[in-house]
Amino acid sequence: MSQKARAPKRKSEGSGNEKSDTSQEDDSKTKSFTAPKSQGKRNPQEHKNKSKVISDASSSETSDVDVKKRKLQEKKDVDVNGGLLEAVKKSRLSVATSVSDFKFNKKRVRLVSAEENLKDDALGIVYWMSRDQRVEDNWAFLYAQRLALKQKLPLHVVFCLVPKFLDATIRHYGFMIKGLQEVAEDCKGLNIPFHLLIGYAKDVLPDFVKEHGIGGVVTDFSPLRVPLQWVSDICKRLPEDVPLVQVDAHNIVPCWVASNKQEYGARTIRRKIHDQLTQFLTDFPPVITHPYKSNLKAEPIDWDKCYASLEVDRTVKEVDWAKPGSKAGMNTLHLFISVRLKFFNSDRNNPNRQALSNLSPWFHFGQLSVQRAILEVQKYRSKYKESVDSFVEEAVVRRELADNYCYYNKNYDKVEGAYDWAKNTLKDHAKDKRTHLYSLEQLESGKTHDPLWNAAQLQMVHEGKMHGFLRMYWAKKILEWTSSPEEGLRFAIYLNDRFELDGRDPNGYVGCMWSICGIHDQGWAERAVFGKIRYMNYQGCKRKFDVAEFERRYHPKKFPA
Numbered sequence: 001m002s003q004k005a006r007a008p009k010r011k012s013e014g015s016g017n018e019k020s021d022t023s024q025e026d027d028s029k030t031k032s033f034t035a036p037k038s039q040g041k042r043n044p045q046e047h048k049n050k051s052k053v054i055s056d057a058s059s060s061e062t063s064d065v066d067v068k069k070r071k072l073q074e075k076k077d078v079d080v081n082g083g084l085l086e087a088v089k090k091s092r093l094s095v096a097t098s099v100s101d102f103k104f105n106k107k108r109v110r111l112v113s114a115e116e117n118l119k120d121d122a123l124g125i126v127y128w129m130s131r132d133q134r135v136e137d138n139w140a141f142l143y144a145q146r147l148a149l150k151q152k153l154p155l156h157v158v159f160c161l162v163p164k165f166l167d168a169t170i171r172h173y174g175f176m177i178k179g180l181q182e183v184a185e186d187c188k189g190l191n192i193p194f195h196l197l198i199g200y201a202k203d204v205l206p207d208f209v210k211e212h213g214i215g216g217v218v219t220d221f222s223p224l225r226v227p228l229q230w231v232s233d234i235c236k237r238l239p240e241d242v243p244l245v246q247v248d249a250h251n252i253v254p255c256w257v258a259s260n261k262q263e264y265g266a267r268t269i270r271r272k273i274h275d276q277l278t279q280f281l282t283d284f285p286p287v288i289t290h291p292y293k294s295n296l297k298a299e300p301i302d303w304d305k306c307y308a309s310l311e312v313d314r315t316v317k318e319v320d321w322a323k324p325g326s327k328a329g330m331n332t333l334h335l336f337i338s339v340r341l342k343f344f345n346s347d348r349n350n351p352n353r354q355a356l357s358n359l360s361p362w363f364h365f366g367q368l369s370v371q372r373a374i375l376e377v378q379k380y381r382s383k384y385k386e387s388v389d390s391f392v393e394e395a396v397v398r399r400e401l402a403d404n405y406c407y408y409n410k411n412y413d414k415v416e417g418a419y420d421w422a423k424n425t426l427k428d429h430a431k432d433k434r435t436h437l438y439s440l441e442q443l444e445s446g447k448t449h450d451p452l453w454n455a456a457q458l459q460m461v462h463e464g465k466m467h468g469f470l471r472m473y474w475a476k477k478i479l480e481w482t483s484s485p486e487e488g489l490r491f492a493i494y495l496n497d498r499f500e501l502d503g504r505d506p507n508g509y510v511g512c513m514w515s516i517c518g519i520h521d522q523g524w525a526e527r528a529v530f531g532k533i534r535y536m537n538y539q540g541c542k543r544k545f546d547v548a549e550f551e552r553r554y555h556p557k558k559f560p561a
């Protein structure tokens, strides 16, 4: 995949070599683009959306009742989020009236396709949304709008929904689909059609682009192999004259800028990230009501039908503590800042206290920007210095380190992906006698001899989020109680991805690799089974928090089968 970063320009604008690829300068003053030759003349097929969509004409109109309901909801939202949404809206406007007036840092963008220029007769720009499922505070969305505004073209958002994805369950899909529903509504209010295409992007997006004369595609970035493969497939299947660019909208310092290699650990990436925060940790301009209307309307989406059609495991139920969507994510951020932030540093390793942000589900689905969370949390640094610094360490350094590892190590979820010292020590102890051996079924149902482990497992199964401290203990015990590190890692990833609402995330693969294979850690005193991999035990947990209290809260009796 090409690492070049270029803003697609019209072909008629020249070679595109006039400006440095990685220029960080505001390009709004560069040679203005000529109006599309075919402006006003639309592709006759444009209104005929042939891609498979889930539609229901009856749901297309917004009634007065809907408007009243929405206004009422907005008022309620202000009460819940303490005005954070309004304050953030103002703050975006104070940065720039739109992304056209904003100095967009082009290092966030890289060209994936061979073609870099937009064709002259383009009829629109597409933001192919994938990892970052939100409208505001999304650099990929903003970049797509910037291109569209510059070219005076309509902007479309496309989301390709696969009815089945790895082992994702209705817990994950339900959260995602309800979040997308909010995205679709927000897009509607901004004159940006939101198209939900059913199927793999490689099967539905290229046809959409061809049929509707789309001139350029912008997408977001994930370091995981399946989404990377999607991007590579799309690149091969898009018409040759349609440029594809990728914007890292998830990390504050773009993954490919933070480092060009796999970093050894937090200590080696920390400075690289912090040194670039002044450049990248900026506020966002707003997405504006798009001024260029398209003849291609979004097919109305029947969300209930869409939900019902999913071919996923429905036995892992949705959870009610985490309301999906960007607004709910902002509410959780507000609650974290106003109630829990002061305890974050002192109590974050205590699973009986409410000190963590709980933001991982919204971060994972891209419904809330980590950068927005950091901008807001940092405002409290003079009040809660240690907590703010710890939060930045987790949400920026550790999280971006996880993306770095998955991006540069293709074996990010396998023992082969470990450092040599860890592979060797695990091999040396592969035949050590295990005191207990459990099957996947025993682990899944929380039926081990260890009441703390079982309680943590039940918390994850029933609430979709295990406390961060216990995740380490939980995974290390899986190493101890399975027949090999390979099996242990496989079980841990399977259970994590099946039950954690934030599962299937680089943080999850790295969390399991850290616990079982010593990734981003160092060697410790050698012992059975673990070798030099850091060990954790029940007594150690007892020294950290009231283990009995946690075991009572998540006692199996409270969760009858």
Ligand SMILES: Cc1cc2nc3c(=O)[nH]c(=O)nc-3n(C[C@H](O)[C@H](O)[C@H](O)COP(=O)(O)OP(=O)(O)OC[C@H]3O[C@@H](n4cnc5c(N)ncnc54)[C@H](O)[C@@H]3O)c2cc1C
Pocket (backbone or CB within 6 Å): 348, 356, 357, 358, 359, 360, 361, 363, 364, 394, 395, 396, 398, 399, 402, 466, 467, 468, 469, 471, 472, 475, 496, 500, 502, 503, 504, 505, 507, 508, 509, 510, 511, 512, 514, 515
């Ligand atoms: C075995 C194991 C499995 C894990 N699985 C996942 C997973 O599937 N998805 C996931 O997002 N995280 C995972 N983590 C990392 C971490 O435990 C969670 O991110 C955290 O518990 C989420 O809760 P929070 O949002 O309240 O975190 P907070 O403590 O409030 O932290 C804020 C944010 O910082 C980031 N963060 C925190 N801890 C870490 C960490 N150790 N590594 C990387 N980023 C971090 C997350 O984005 C988190 O949302 C795992 C860790 C381990 C040891």
